[in-house]
Amino acid sequence: MDPTQIATEFTNYYYNLFCTAREQLKPLYRDQSMLTFEGQPFQGANNIIEKLTSLPFQRVQHKVDTVDAQPNFNGGIFVCVTGALQSDNDQPQRFAQFFQLIPDGTSYYVLNDIFRLNYG
Amino acid sequence: MDPTQIATEFTNYYYNLFCTAREQLKPLYRDQSMLTFEGQPFQGANNIIEKLTSLPFQRVQHKVDTVDAQPNFNGGIFVCVTGALQSDNDQPQRFAQFFQLIPDGTSYYVLNDIFRLNYG
Numbered sequence: 001m002d003p004t005q006i007a008t009e010f011t012n013y014y015y016n017l018f019c020t021a022r023e024q025l026k027p028l029y030r031d032q033s034m035l036t037f038e039g040q041p042f043q044g045a046n047n048i049i050e051k052l053t054s055l056p057f058q059r060v061q062h063k064v065d066t067v068d069a070q071p072n073f074n075g076g077i078f079v080c081v082t083g084a085l086q087s088d089n090d091q092p093q094r095f096a097q098f099f100q101l102i103p104d105g106t107s108y109y110v111l112n113d114i115f116r117l118n119y120g
Numbered sequence: 121m122d123p124t125q126i127a128t129e130f131t132n133y134y135y136n137l138f139c140t141a142r143e144q145l146k147p148l149y150r151d152q153s154m155l156t157f158e159g160q161p162f163q164g165a166n167n168i169i170e171k172l173t174s175l176p177f178q179r180v181q182h183k184v185d186t187v188d189a190q191p192n193f194n195g196g197i198f199v200c201v202t203g204a205l206q207s208d209n210d211q212p213q214r215f216a217q218f219f220q221l222i223p224d225g226t227s228y229y230v231l232n233d234i235f236r237l238n239y240g
Binding site: 036069078080082114118 | 154189200218232234
């Protein structure tokens with residue numbers, strides 16, 4: 001399957017769950033997964049989900065503007081996303097996020113995840 | 121050496137050359153290197169440098185705000201950069217860029233490069 005198509009489907013799935021049920025993102029991560037969130041490092045599915053579910057907003061909505069994908073030589077896929085997010089009643093903020101997806105049976109998991117707000 | 125330190129040194133070197141002598145970035149890329157520039161794919165050092173040197177501005181300056189790094193299991197490093205760039209007399213624009221750096225002797229080359237302007 002085309003890496004861009006996989007990246008787009010992953011992105012839709014990820015941000016939809018992020019918005020509706022963040023704790024259900026956990027199966028996408030593994031013990032060896034790494035998240036760097038606004039410069040803070042986290043390793044392992046438990047620590048990553050604890051961080052994501054403790055973010056201090058009630059509602060969040062991502063508007064994805066661009067999804068770029070490149071294949072890796074191990075069957076993985078690099079995904080770069082840019083867009084805007086709005087949490088609670090705050091002003092929308094630009095963000096950029098990078099994922100490395102690793103094949104796992106018929107699906108993929110997230111080995112690397114780097115998130116940054118990209119202030120104007 | 122610490123991945124963040126390598127990523128920071130690479131980033132300084134890369135954007136300094138980008139500003140002063142873009143054609144000298146070529147040794148950082150290889151035949152298997154991939155660039156996705158604003159959604160357009162390029163493969164190989166020749167094609168990548170042809171794209172970078174043909175960008176339609178005379179002067180460009182990058183202001184790097186954040187550099188995040190994560191190690192790869194093959195000794196490589198993932199680097200995510202956010203910042204602003206100003207070309208000629210245009211307004212500054214936000215950007216996000218991702219690199220995968222691969223060790224090569226005592227140095228590194230760029231296997232993956234994804235660049236996006238991140239409009240406000």
